[in-house]
Amino acid sequence: GAVVSQHPSWVICKSGTSVKIECRSLDFQATTMFWYRQFPKQSLMLMATSNEGSKATYEQGVEKDKFLINHASLTLSTLTVTSAHPEDSSFYICSARGLVGTDTQYFGPGTRLTVL
Amino acid sequence: AQSVTQPDIHITVSEGASLELRCNYSYGATPYLFWYVQSPGQGLQLLLKYFSGDTLVQGIKGFEAEFKRSQSSFNLRKPSVHWSDAAEYFCAVDHFSGGGADGLTFGKGTHLIIQP
Numbered sequence: 001g002a003v004v005s006q007h008p009s010w011v012i013c014k015s016g017t018s019v020k021i022e023c024r025s026l027d028f029q030a031t032t033m034f035w036y037r038q039f040p041k042q043s044l045m046l047m048a049t050s051n052e053g054s055k056a057t058y059e060q061g062v063e064k065d066k067f068l069i070n071h072a073s074l075t076l077s078t079l080t081v082t083s084a085h086p087e088d089s090s091f092y093i094c095s096a097r098g099l100v101g102t103d104t105q106y107f108g109p110g111t112r113l114t115v116l
Numbered sequence: 117a118q119s120v121t122q123p124d125i126h127i128t129v130s131e132g133a134s135l136e137l138r139c140n141y142s143y144g145a146t147p148y149l150f151w152y153v154q155s156p157g158q159g160l161q162l163l164l165k166y167f168s169g170d171t172l173v174q175g176i177k178g179f180e181a182e183f184k185r186s187q188s189s190f191n192l193r194k195p196s197v198h199w200s201d202a203a204e205y206f207c208a209v210d211h212f213s214g215g216g217a218d219g220l221t222f223g224k225g226t227h228l229i230i231q232p
Contacts, residue, residue: 046219109159
């Protein structure tokens with residue numbers, strides 16, 4: 001149980017285009033989903049927290065207009081990187097947490113974004 | 117703000133030998149502590165977690181960790197490593213407030229190399 005999927009697993013796009021990444025909780029309802037960014041050989045950095053049906057909360061330094069997050073259902077959150085540039089190239093990882101008060105985040109396999 | 121320090125960037129251990137990966141945290145209240153493992157091409161997998169109670173916690177794959185409040189540490193141990201344990205290991209802390217709305221703060225990771 002507690003499986004989280006991401007789609008696509010990798011994407012290559014041209015500079016200036018937008019890319020959407022999906023995060024799904026397959027066998028549980030995720031009231032809260034998180035988006036992290038991981039640079040090569042570095043740690044994961046929390047970008048934003050999204051709660052179903054409400055606006056995402058972004059960490060300091062993360063541009064909310066560049067990284068649009070939507071959490072329209074209890075099983076799906078999307079991250080859209082708008083007007084992507086090469087410096088946005090990274091590994092994006094989502095995680096999902098179930099019912100309020102539960103204690104564990106389950107991570108997706110990640111999406112490798114390369115912007116040319 | 118909370119922080120997590122993993123002082124060892126790389127550790128090399130012979131197969132069959134014991135392992136200890138260090139983790140120190142900085143947080144004012146009682147932390148919720150986690151160890152995750154990340155293998156190439158795979159998502160983060162939870163090894164174990166500590167919230168309260170017995171300070172020695174058992175996890176999957178033969179791993180255990182001990183919470184020492186006096187040392188602000190949560191070191192991961194395994195008595196005998198296998199070649200399949202080679203991976204990146206992350207310690208993380210969560211300022212879990214009960215609302216399930218908090219992301220994790222990760223250490224920078226320790227890359228474990230297993231020698232034959």
